[in-house]
Amino acid sequence: MVLYGHSFVLLGLREPLFMSWLPLGPLGVFIFFTISGYLVSESWDRDPHLLRFFQRRLLRILPGLAVCVLLTVGVLGPLLTTLPLADYFSNPHTLGYLRTIGLYITYYLPGVFDGNRYPNAVNGSLWSLPVEFLMYIVVALVGVLHGNRWVMAGLAVASALTCLLWAQVSQSAVVVYGFDLRQAFICGTYFWVGATIQKFGLVRHLVVRAFLEFNTAWQLIWAAHFMGTRYTTSVQATFPRYPLLGGGSSIWLRRVTK
Numbered sequence: 356m357v358l359y360g361h362s363f364v365l366l367g368l369r370e371p372l373f374m375s376w377l378p379l380g381p382l383g384v385f386i387f388f389t390i391s392g393y394l395v396s397e398s399w400d401r402d403p404h405l406l407r408f409f410q411r412r413l414l415r416i417l418p419g420l421a422v423c424v425l426l427t428v429g430v431l432g433p434l435l436t437t438l439p440l441a442d443y444f445s446n447p448h449t450l451g452y453l454r455t456i457g458l459y460i461t462y463y464l465p466g467v468f469d470g471n472r473y474p475n476a477v478n479g480s481l482w483s484l485p486v487e488f489l490m491y492i493v494v495a496l497v498g499v500l501h502g503n504r505w506v507m508a509g510l511a512v513a514s515a516l517t518c519l520l521w522a523q524v525s526q527s528a529v530v531v532y533g534f535d536l537r538q539a540f541i542c543g544t545y546f547w548v549g550a551t552i553q554k555f556g557l558v559r560h561l562v563v564r565a566f567l568e569f570n571t572a573w574q575l576i577w578a579a580h581f582m583g584t585r586y587t588t589s590v591q592a593t594f595p596r597y598p599l600l601g602g603g604s605s606i607w608l609r610r611v612t613k
């Protein structure tokens with residue numbers, strides 16, 4: 356979803372919207388952070404040991420990241436740079452790109468992609484890694500301080516309020532260790548929602564319903580797009596048991612299929 360959505364942006368095209376609401380790229384990122392919040396919180400609960408927790412987190416990120424960065428610098432860069440190879444390897448920014456392995460994300464490689472619509476952006480998708488790791492640190496801090504599930508819910512609420520009142524409306528980036536701190540609240544809100552779902556055991560109430568809602572919505576969208584909106588009634592009749600088709604949710608679906 357992220358790859359598909361961002362490919363439009365990189366080509367200078369308008370990114371598709373999900374339900375005429377949110378671009379697919381950010382939607383995919385928010386889904387990732389929600390799932391990550393759930394799984395990382397669950398990981399801490401299974402083994403609340405600080406050293407082993409960070410060992411697992413680092414093993415999840417660093418080996419793949421190191422291979423990616425080394426291949427980018429040593430293979431992709433030399434193949435795509437517009438500079439002579441001697442200039443490419445002697446440029447301090449080439450060595451500086453290796454800082455990405457330490458989660459100080461760097462996007463510039465000399466002479467690489469400098470003619471693109473978004474120039475000098477190599478592996479731009481890595482921006483989320485330091486934000487993700489910051490969430491790991493906070494999860495561990497809450498665990499060490501024996502914070503209960505209400506602390507996690509409070510983090511979700513506080514992050515959402517900070518997002519609405521500052522992060523989403525501010526035009527000025529606050530750069531900390533190479534990443535925009537605003538993203539810690541924009542993406543962090545979804546992370547803490549996922550962690551809250553795990554802490555309160557809400558997933559057993561959400562999974563089946565979410566699956567049915569997604570399946571029904573997809574059927575209705577498919578019918579509206581490819582067959583015309585008059586066919587959505589027959590699709591609704593195919594799924595009479597789905598609770599999504601009753602109450603306010605059916606109004607939302609009718610709006611989607613217009």
